[in-house]
Amino acid sequence: MIEFDRVTKRYADGSPAVADVSFTVPSHKTVVLVGSSGSGKTTLLRMVNRMVDPTSGRVLIDDVDVTTMDPVRLRRSIGYVLQSGGLLPHRTVVENIAIVPRLNGATRPDARERALTMLDTVGLDRDLASRFPAQLSGGQQQRVGVARALASDPNILLMDEPFGAVDPIVRRSLQHELRELQRTLGKTILFVTHDIDEALALADEIIIVAAHGVIAQRGTPTEILTRPANAFVAEFVGVDRPERRLRLADAAGVEVVTDASGRPIGTLER
Amino acid sequence: MKWLNQNVGSLLELTVAHLALAVPAILLSLVIAVPIGWTAQRLRWARDPALALVGVLYAIPSLPLFVLVPVVLGIGIRSSANAIIVLTVYATAIMVRSAADAFSSVPLEARMSATAIGYSTWHRFWSVDLPLAIPVMLAGLRVVVVSTVSLVTVGSVIGIPSLGTLFTDGFQRGIVAEVAAGLIVTVLIALVLDGMCILAGRALTPWARAAEAR
Ligand SMILES: Nc1ncnc2c1ncn2[C@@H]1O[C@H](COP(=O)(O)OP(=O)(O)OP(=O)(O)O)[C@@H](O)[C@H]1O
Ligand SMILES: [Mg+2]
Numbered sequence: 253m254i255e256f257d258r259v260t261k262r263y264a265d266g267s268p269a270v271a272d273v274s275f276t277v278p279s280h281k282t283v284v285l286v287g288s289s290g291s292g293k294t295t296l297l298r299m300v301n302r303m304v305d306p307t308s309g310r311v312l313i314d315d316v317d318v319t320t321m322d323p324v325r326l327r328r329s330i331g332y333v334l335q336s337g338g339l340l341p342h343r344t345v346v347e348n349i350a351i352v353p354r355l356n357g358a359t360r361p362d363a364r365e366r367a368l369t370m371l372d373t374v375g376l377d378r379d380l381a382s383r384f385p386a387q388l389s390g391g392q393q394q395r396v397g398v399a400r401a402l403a404s405d406p407n408i409l410l411m412d413e414p415f416g417a418v419d420p421i422v423r424r425s426l427q428h429e430l431r432e433l434q435r436t437l438g439k440t441i442l443f444v445t446h447d448i449d450e451a452l453a454l455a456d457e458i459i460i461v462a463a464h465g466v467i468a469q470r471g472t473p474t475e476i477l478t479r480p481a482n483a484f485v486a487e488f489v490g491v492d493r494p495e496r497r498l499r500l501a502d503a504a505g506v507e508v509v510t511d512a513s514g515r516p517i518g519t520l521e522r
Numbered sequence: 523m524k525w526l527n528q529n530v531g532s533l534l535e536l537t538v539a540h541l542a543l544a545v546p547a548i549l550l551s552l553v554i555a556v557p558i559g560w561t562a563q564r565l566r567w568a569r570d571p572a573l574a575l576v577g578v579l580y581a582i583p584s585l586p587l588f589v590l591v592p593v594v595l596g597i598g599i600r601s602s603a604n605a606i607i608v609l610t611v612y613a614t615a616i617m618v619r620s621a622a623d624a625f626s627s628v629p630l631e632a633r634m635s636a637t638a639i640g641y642s643t644w645h646r647f648w649s650v651d652l653p654l655a656i657p658v659m660l661a662g663l664r665v666v667v668v669s670t671v672s673l674v675t676v677g678s679v680i681g682i683p684s685l686g687t688l689f690t691d692g693f694q695r696g697i698v699a700e701v702a703a704g705l706i707v708t709v710l711i712a713l714v715l716d717g718m719c720i721l722a723g724r725a726l727t728p729w730a731r732a733a734e735a736r
Contacts, residue, residue: 303638328640338635342653342729355640386733400639 253279254300254408254442259309259465261295269295270465272309279407282434282441284451286488287461287468293444296465297410300442301327313408328355331401331439333414337393339385345371345396346381352403370399375429391422398430402437411443415450427453448489452477460485525699533688537707540684543605544671544711550606551613551666556659559621560651573619580615584608584676605677605684612673613666620662624655657730660723664716671712675704685711 254277261270270292277283285293298304299311302323311318318326331352332338339348349367350360358366371378374395385393394415401409415423427450434441445451451458452473460468460476462484469481477496480486490496494512500520501508507520526533558576562569587608592599595607628651636650675686688704691697724731 301638303634324640324642327638332635332638334631334635334638336631338631338638340632340636340650341629341733342650342727352639384729384732386729 253277253312253314254440255310255312255315256296256299257310257312259296259299259306259311261292261299261304262307268307268464270306273465273467274309275459275467275470277440277442278456279440280438281456282443282454283457283459284443284445284455285459285461286445286448286451288488289446291461291463292465293461294412296461297412297442297444300408300410301330301332303327328352328404329406329408331404331406331409333394333397333401333409333411335413336390336417337385337397337414339393339396339400341385344382344384345376345388348385348396349400349403352400356404358404366403367399370403371396373402373433374399390418391426394418394422394426395429398426398433402433402439407440409439409441411441413445414443416446423450424453430454460488525697526703529700529703533703533707536683536685536687536704537711540671540674540686540708540711543602543609543674543677543682543684544667544715547606547609547613548663548667548670548715550610551617551670552663554610554614555617555621556652558618559623560625560647562618562622563625569622573622576615576618579611582611584612584673585679587611588677588680588682600681602682605674605682608677609670609673613670616666616669617662620665621655621659624658624662625651627658628654653726656723656727660719664719667715667719668712671708671715675708 256273256275259270259273260268262268273292273296275283285296287293295304299306300313300318302318302321305319313321339345340351343351346364346367349370350358350363353363353366354360368378368381371381376392376395376399380388380392385396388396394417397414401411415426418426431454443451443454455473457470458473458476459470462468468488469476469485471479476485476489477491480489480491486492494515495517497512498517499510499512499514501510501514501516503516507522509517509520511517558572562572588604589599591597591607592601592604595604597603632650632654633646636646641650674684675689678684678686678690685704685708688700688707692700692704
């Protein structure tokens with residue numbers, strides 16, 4: 253469990269990036285922070301692995317204050333996926349993934365073997381193992397980033413807009429795969445995104461963040477969609493958008509779901 | 523041609539002497555400049571003063587320095603040590619700037635992600651910052667190589683043996699072939715060392731070509 257306890261972060265210049273924020277990420281759940289640019293999501297995420305230390309307040313992992321832990325060892329025990337993968341450009345795919353087990357003390361052959369297994373896990377061909385990141389597509393880089401984060405089997409996974417740099421179709425399939433993975437792995441995931449649809453697709457719980465990390469609402473995807481707490485959330489979720497207002501129509505005996513303007517989306521199964 | 527036939531031995535000897543001054547100075551400058559450049563990149567406030575200081579070094583005329591260094595350090599004016607120190611000063615002046623630029627050129631994203639997955643600062647320096655700085659650093663090193671090889675010849679004016687000795691001697695005795703030989707071999711050495719830098723750079727940065735080939 254990750255717990256944010258009245259956390260505030262003030263950077264050197266001026267107003268707080270995050271002001272008095274408290275929430276928890278339950279073990280084995282996926283919590284998605286969603287909010288507009290500059291609302292402090294990355295700042296919150298980085299407090300978990302001590303890339304950023306809070307100005308006041310505490311972040312606890314299983315009831316232990318992270319500031320009492322050695323930052324380097326803490327980071328090695330947590331998976332971190334950055335936007336556009338964050339791969340090291342001078343290391344091959346297999347080396348990039350093997351880094352984390354290596355840092356955790358695995359022998360070179362073991363780490364390599366582990367890395368190749370991780371390629372299978374994230375659905376990448378082993379033929380890509382000896383390529384450099386620049387020789388991969390954006391979607392492939394993202395998968396390698398996920399593989400690397402999972403390579404030493406951490407309990408906690410931090411994901412900062414990991415699928416932000418790929419096109420919507422690839423993003424959809426990466427989201428799908430992450431959900432499948434999570435079903436078997438059961439990690440504690442804190443995930444950051446701009447994209448409310450991504451949040452709805454992945455989250456056990458969504459936290460909608462307004463400016464300075466202030467929590468506008470937290471709830472399951474269904475709660476957020478059906479009972480937005482205020483106008484800010486309603487606007488953010490786009491409850492009035494045509495694609496959120498679905499209707500049922502009859503097409504020659506088949507029940508069709510359409511959006512508000514009557515465009516078909518799918519058929520209804522009862 | 524006749525001069526060359528009679529003096530192959532001394533030409534070789536002077537070439538070796540030339541290299542024995544240039545190469546240590548080049549390597550020393552690299553060893554000195556890398557930590558300074560890295561620190562300048564990490565401590566933003568230190569960058570400009572550090573670069574200004576090494577800039578001033580470069581502005582000192584070389585001949586007076588060849589005379590001043592032995593006086594200050596109490597070493598022989600015609601010693602190799604004197605030549606190597608003076609050459610290192612100029613080489614370092616160029617190399618520090620280039621090392622600072624090289625470390626700034628390392629993508630922030632790569633540095634961030636290295637830290638995030640649990641590299642210590644020291645480990646990150648060797649495994650991430652330094653290798654990714656190589657391409658820019660190499661461009662600076664090539665300038666240093668060529669300028670140092672040519673600067674060595676100035677030492678011959680005060681009697682430090684190098685290929686420059688062929689200029690001074692040939693000039694005094696009016697032997698054009700000797701001057702020409704000195705000039706040509708100096709340029710050849712510069713070209714060969716430069717070529718070695720390029721090859722070393724290729725060998726050390728396989729990822730750079732992989733990115734281009736895409
Ligand atoms: N290192 C830093 N120094 C100073 N200010 C910073 C720093 N990092 C972030 N900030 C500021 O803190 C605020 C929150 O930034 P943060 O990166 O956490 O937002 P975010 O929600 O992740 O935004 P985005 O969705 O654009 O990634 C912003 O106003 C930003 O300018
Ligand atoms: Mg962010």
